[in-house]
Amino acid sequence: MKLHVRYEGDDDPKKCTARKLARFDLTDLHRSTGATPYGIVLNPHAEQALSPADREESGNLVALDCSWESAGKALFEMPGVHRALPFLVAANPVNYGRPFQLNTVEAFAAGLCILGEREHAEKILSKFNWGQTFLELNDEPLRRYAECENSSEVVAVQQEYLDAGESDGSDE
Template sequence: MIPLLAYRDNSCDPKKCSVKKLGRLGYVRVVDSLKKIPKSSLILDPNAKQALSPADKGVPSITVLDCSWEVLDDIVVRTWPLRRALPFLVAANPGHFGRPCMLNSVEALAATLWILGEEEQATEILARFGWGMRFLEVNAEPLREYAAARDSAEVVAIQECYL
């Protein structure tokens, strides 16, 4: 199991916060400062220049930026050693259902785990949400293809088929 972290800036709606729930259940360690995240952790950043791929297997931990989309650009992680963007996937959460590339934090963590070959851990965290398994159903084909890719360039090429 890969340790999961979440940097929360409290800009999202606390009643709808999926990471708070995972934190309460012990699946995610929630931190309120970037200084509390190990520099070796893979940061999920939609603004990263490199796509996540199976070549990233072996990371010591995964960190999601749990914040509102409106403040994402204000969180300074541009100099982080290991930043990756997720490839094209469709949200299944109630707030963004059916919207491409608008995943919530739990979907982002689950997609990352799936692509890195940790399907059981991905399924386990998604199972805590009524809509969770729907995310895997909606994205079954691209997740399978991304997980079979060799590297970031191949993931980007696969993604092009969905755009």
């Protein structure tokens, strides 16, 4: 699967995982929506979760790279099939341990794992000293999501993690 980034360039270039992936020729950066190819768009505002059923949808996986402060719904208006990633925890130094706060390479890796391309995910994460930690922190959910047949099953598995998190917080 080919990786593409709709690149806003509004975050710290030294911490930008999309730019680092591009330096290693592991993704293509696109400065406009029109230049961004059709594909599976990883969109936290999407109404349907990414699932293995999306494997045949496109040969492209597309992510938006921008700061979390500017990641509004309008920026995600790109051509393609929009899918949300399910519950996962960030391993990057900026958002470590925060659910749903993945950076671009973590989003790509999660999408690749769910779509059955774990080796590709491992390859892109290997460029970051914390990359393996992302796979370790999310090993069980990523494997479970990849075993689902469709978005509904992914959402059901996600709900188990969300319910477990709520019960953990209420026991304090």
